[in-house]
Amino acid sequence: METWAFTAVAEGVRKDLILRRRPGPFDEETSRSTSLATEAALIRAAEKAGAPVAPLIHLAVPEDGLGEAHITLRISGETLGRKIVSDPKFETVRPHLARQCGQILARIHSISPVGLPLKTADAGEELDRYEAVYRATGAERPILELAFQHLRKSIPKPLPDVLLHADFRNGNLMIDPDKGVAAVLDWELSHLGDPAEDLSWICVNSWRFGRSDKPVGGFGDYQDLLEGYAEAGGGEIPLSRVLYWQTLGSLKWGVMCLMMYESYASGGTVSVERPMIGRRVSETEIDLVHLMEAGL
Amino acid sequence: MIEHPKAEELVEAVAKWIDSVRPNLPPRDAFLARVAVNVLGVVGRELTLGPAAEANAVRRLSALLGQEGDFQALNAQLCEAIRDGEMDVETPGLLAALKANITEQIAIDQPNYSSVRPTT
Numbered sequence: 115m116e117t118w119a120f121t122a123v124a125e126g127v128r129k130d131l132i133l134r135r136r137p138g139p140f141d142e143e144t145s146r147s148t149s150l151a152t153e154a155a156l157i158r159a160a161e162k163a164g165a166p167v168a169p170l171i172h173l174a175v176p177e178d179g180l181g182e183a184h185i186t187l188r189i190s191g192e193t194l195g196r197k198i199v200s201d202p203k204f205e206t207v208r209p210h211l212a213r214q215c216g217q218i219l220a221r222i223h224s225i226s227p228v229g230l231p232l233k234t235a236d237a238g239e240e241l242d243r244y245e246a247v248y249r250a251t252g253a254e255r256p257i258l259e260l261a262f263q264h265l266r267k268s269i270p271k272p273l274p275d276v277l278l279h280a281d282f283r284n285g286n287l288m289i290d291p292d293k294g295v296a297a298v299l300d301w302e303l304s305h306l307g308d309p310a311e312d313l314s315w316i317c318v319n320s321w322r323f324g325r326s327d328k329p330v331g332g333f334g335d336y337q338d339l340l341e342g343y344a345e346a347g348g349g350e351i352p353l354s355r356v357l358y359w360q361t362l363g364s365l366k367w368g369v370m371c372l373m374m375y376e377s378y379a380s381g382g383t384v385s386v387e388r389p390m391i392g393r394r395v396s397e398t399e400i401d402l403v404h405l406m407e408a409g410l
Numbered sequence: 411m412i413e414h415p416k417a418e419e420l421v422e423a424v425a426k427w428i429d430s431v432r433p434n435l436p437p438r439d440a441f442l443a444r445v446a447v448n449v450l451g452v453v454g455r456e457l458t459l460g461p462a463a464e465a466n467a468v469r470r471l472s473a474l475l476g477q478e479g480d481f482q483a484l485n486a487q488l489c490e491a492i493r494d495g496e497m498d499v500e501t502p503g504l505l506a507a508l509k510a511n512i513t514e515q516i517a518i519d520q521p522n523y524s525s526v527r528p529t530t
Contacts, residue, residue, distance in 0.1 A: 254485055257508050259492040264499050319525055326524045357528060386445050393452055393519040400516050403509045404527040406499050 115302075119188055130190075131171060135183035142231060147302040150174075154184045155230055156301045165221045168288070168297045189297040191288040195323040198289050199332035207294045212334020214294045215282070216342025219312050222298070223276040223348055227306055232277065234306040237269045237362060244369045251376045257399040261365045264406060270355050275306040282312050283321040284331035310351055313339060314359035319401045320367050320394075361405045368398030418457040425450040455518045463514035470507040 118133040134150060142149045148156070154173040161167050167186075174183035198204055235243075245262050248255075280303040288297040315321075317339075322332035330339045336353055344350050375392025377383045415423075425447045432443045464481055471484035479487070491497045497504055516523055 254489045256485065256488045256492055257512060259489050260497075260499065260504075260508070263492055263495065267498075324522070324524055326526045329528065386442050386449060390445055390449050390452075396512060396515045396519045397523050397525070399512045400509075400523070400525045403505060403512060404525055407505055407509070408528045 129171075130188035132168065132186050132188045133180075133183060134186070135174075135180055137181070140182060146233070148232070148304055150182045150184050152231055153301045153304075156225075156304055157186065159225045159230075160222055160298065160301075163221045163225050165218050166295055166297050168299065189288050191290040191296045193285060193288055193299070195284040195321060195332065198284060198287075199323045199325045199328070203291045204289065204333075207289070207291055208333045210294050211289070212330040212336075212338035213342035213345075215287075215316060215330065215334070216313070216339040216344075216348070217346035218295060218298060219279070219282065219309070220343045220346035220348030222279050222282075223309050223312070225277045227277045230277075232305050234275060236272065236307060237265070237359070240362060240366065241266055244366050247373055248369045251372050253372055255368075255372075255395065255399065257402050258365065258368055258395075260406065261361065261402045265358070265362055265365065268358065270308075270310075270358055273308055273310075276309050278305055278307050278309070278312045280304050280307070280312065281315070283316045283318070284323065284333070285321060287331075308355075308359065309343075309348065310355040310359045311363075313343060313351060314356045315363050317356060317360045318363040318367060320364070320397060357405065357408070361402065364398045364401045364405065368395050368402070371395045371398065416457075418454045421450050421454045421457070425454070452519060455521070459514070459518050463511075463518065466514060467511045470510055474503055474507050 116133075116135045116137055118135070120131055120133060122129045122131055134153075136150060140149060142152065151173060154170050157167050157170045161169055168189045169187050170184060171187060172185040174180040174185075192198055192201070192204070199208075241262060248258060248262070279298060279301060281300050282298065286298065286300045287295050288299060290296040316331045317329045317336070319326050322328060325332035328334055329336050336356065340351055340353065340356070371391050371394045374388050375395075378385065378388035378392075428443050428447050428450075432440050432447075435443055468479075468481050468484060471481070471488055472478055475484060475487055475491070477484065477487065488497070499505060516525075
């Protein structure tokens with residue numbers, strides 16, 4: 115996926131914009147990601163539901179000659195997680211972010227999925243999918259094995275599916291030093307599923323950027339996140355359910371790191387970055403041990 | 411083995427050189443150069459801490475499984491026992507051994523990584 119920042123100038127008016135464009139062919143049926151047309155529809159629906167987004171300006175049509183693409187407004191702010199958790203510029207807004215995140219997720223979860231070609235995934239299916247990927251790498255990691263086994267035994271009772279952003283974490287949020295969350299970005303993994311999947315992904319320790327004492331994104335606490343969610347009509351989600359999905363989230367990220375290393379090991383990609391990410395599996399393993407010790 | 415210089419000193423020298431030229435590189439290369447320095451950091455720590463970490467892991471896995479063997483064999487055996495359900499989070503000593511092993515591994519991979527047990 116290409117992302118281009120540009121400025122459009124017409125009749126003396128300047129607009130800062132973002133073009134997202136897929137350079138190659140794409141089959142929405144078989145992919146885990148959505149098409150850019152679906153992403154555009156999601157951005158519109160989220161805006162209508164009151165979630166902060168970078169508003170859609172244009173969905174490319176064939177005459178534009180851009181291929182699959184859309185244009186949104188460019189929202190100013192910061193997306194770098196490390197800055198958001200440590201830069202003094204965000205000191206005043208930081209304590210409010212977790213509650214805001216909860217409120218925003220409740221609004222996203224209220225969107226009707228009718229007419230959107232989104233897939234559905236529950237905990238059991240996610241475990242199956244990631245275990246298959248893990249097995250295919252040939253890796254032998256006892257902590258990952260134990261996490262798969264443990265999570266299978268403790269799958270929570272299903273809740274009605276809601277529309278999920280599914281990549282809602284520190285790094286995909288545009289944070290403004292005064293307003294807080296100014297836009298939720300990167301909608302391409304959106305699917306239907308358990309609300310706790312969205313509430314937990316931002317709590318995975320890998321997105322806390324060194325502030326593991328602040329479980330929500332490295333800036334906030336579980337209680338604020340869950341209260342914000344309930345306040346905005348999202349319902350009461352018990353912390354235990356969030357911790358279950360957080361554990362599954364760490365496991366997924368660990369398997370993704372293995373997969374990225376594998377793309378190097380198999381000769382698919384030449385890069386210094388891909389093999390190094392393989393050494394990030396151990397961060398998810400220490401997190402998984404801590405979560406299992408806590409008695410999930 | 412040759413000790414003057416030690417392998418970890420050679421690795422450190424290369425890392426320092428990359429760091430010294432990094433500011434003059436275009437942004438993408440500057441980023442990858444920083445990754446390269448981090449890679450050499452892992453290699454350096456594995457050279458100095460790796461042998462003891464592996465010996466400790468073998469000792470812990472042997473005690474847990476009641477078997478002798480090298481790391482690869484014991485690790486494979488442990489994975490199989492977990493897959494087969496012979497061991498789970500309730501198995502006495504399992505989580506403690508895994509935690510001790512991964513703590514030594516993280517000291518090599520990412521010594522500054524901070525992880526805490528959730529307080530619920």
